[in-house]
Amino acid sequence: MPDRFASRSSSTRARASGSLVVADAGSEAVLELETLPASRNGHAPEDSAGTGQAGMGALFWICTAWVAVMVLLAITASILPIKSPTFQDYSAVNVGPGLHHLLGTDDLGRDLLSRIIFGSRVSLVIGFASIGLGMVTGGTLGLLAGYKGGPADTLLNAGSFVVLAFPPLLAIMVIEAFWGRSLWKLTLMFAIVAAPQLFRVIRATTLATASREYVVAARAFGSRTGRIMLRELLPNVIPAAISFALIGVAVAIIVEGSLAFLGLSISLPTASLGNIINEGVQNSNLQANPYIALWPSLYIFLMLSALNLMADRLRGRFEVREVKL
């Protein structure tokens, strides 16, 4: 019974009325994936407006476009016609939003728009790279383990619970205190924390998919395992995987922001959204110029909303149901 050891708190998670709760420890913002089966009591899911519609809905595409814009801005930051994020213009300190500085400047006369765009690089790199890395490792293993089972599955499952036993923010904080922090070290640590989570959700989705009729039929036809995994399972696991990954990116961005806010993410003077907000509350900046904290807060809110909405729509559209974690 491979799930026996693994039942640490998973049983309760799954039992929570079929809703999977992804707790990000970092900032207690618990993102919740409501995966109620559509047909529960013959009642259509009330949340996902996307269900039943043919397309993904306009909101989904607006969010996707917005995320794309943010990513593009972050990539092209150094060639955009914006000021340097570290240039201190002492003739324009604490200037409000205006033509010269679109979002104003901070207490050292640095352009806020530029700081936010450059700062979002850290959030986005850590968010997408760590989850991408976690998905490639954890997700692939989840697909393999979920379909093949056996002792390797049991072992991986048990291992994932050991890593999940650590509160992520605490683990990253403490490890980087000893190990040091740089962008790649942070990304790696985030990936290590995320991989077991992704492993579990992908494994669970695979288990559920593997019992569907078309997979059974393919096996009855004598298809090879590799073919079943690539042609039958993978295409049906991918929508769920993307949905989980988007939530994962949002959680990683929150955790990175929390670390940066605590002064424990990437070292200064590199801007990141969290440490700009932190600077905004230092030295009575909040009285003098609340914009320093407000703009990055707004940016991070829009970033997370878009990611959460995209995940929500995908879930509604593809009826990501199973949650036998």
Added chain:
Amino acid sequence: MRSSMGRYISMRLVQLLAIIFLISVLTFLLVHLLPGNPTLAILGPNDTPSAQHELLRQLGLNRSLPLQYWTWIGNVLHGNLGASFLTKQTVTNAISVAAPIDLELIVVSQLMAFVVAIPLALVAARRPNRLFDRLATTSTFGMLSLPTFVVAVLLVLVFAVQIHAFPATGFNRLSQGLGSNLRSVILPSVSLALGSVAVYYRLLRSDLISTLQEDFVTMARSKGLSTPYILLRHALRPSSFSLLAGAGISIGSLFTGAFVVEVLFQLPGIGYQLVTAINSRDYLMVQGMALVAAVAYVVINFVVDFLLTVLDPRVRHA
């Protein structure tokens, strides 16, 4: 039946002990991640021969790795987690002073979250998809996109900077009077509570909606019972399991969520102490606090799981 329960619990206890053992090994190994000479890194300017000798004895750094662990874990089990080389305060002492603050923050914020989320969910579930439900559901969805550090900063900006209703920083202990104690934790608790409200509302609402379709509710309705009575006396209890499970699961994450709030509001809880220790490179303090915090986290999760098992026998057979 009893024996299966006993078997289940003992299985889980073995798992718990195994995980605690692994946590202790990993926290022990942290010191070895330090670049260069660990005594120099830990002691810094205090790296005098006598302090070095004391540290080497404490960590047993001059011996083989398993032996070092043996020495270290022996000290830990005797309650000796070492002492800060900056303030000379023992780690155990620092934790016992700081922990009550985390506890208070969590308790107060969770009470707030329940008081807000339960009535919201009751009203929304009564007429799903109507105006109130849509508003509440959309706004809680928005709350999920507001990290604690953003909420906390906005609250300080509005309630401390603009209208001076609450102090922005500082902590008054309970011994300084209940009123001033509560005033100092109210903003931090609200910051923590907001995320929980969103989660609890959504969990309870979806369970309530499905409970309200059950036959016994139709029965109660046909008997002519009033809707508020049905909601409170018939529907709430069978719908609250996910809520309790959700609350239990989030206790652990609240604990680290409190870190951000403590630093912003300068409440000297575990998180505040830990961040201070990290910034001043007080490695033994960091190691000790990490060990205690991680063990507390898994033990809390274990207890919550256990309580849920007692509440709902189905979990055992999942």
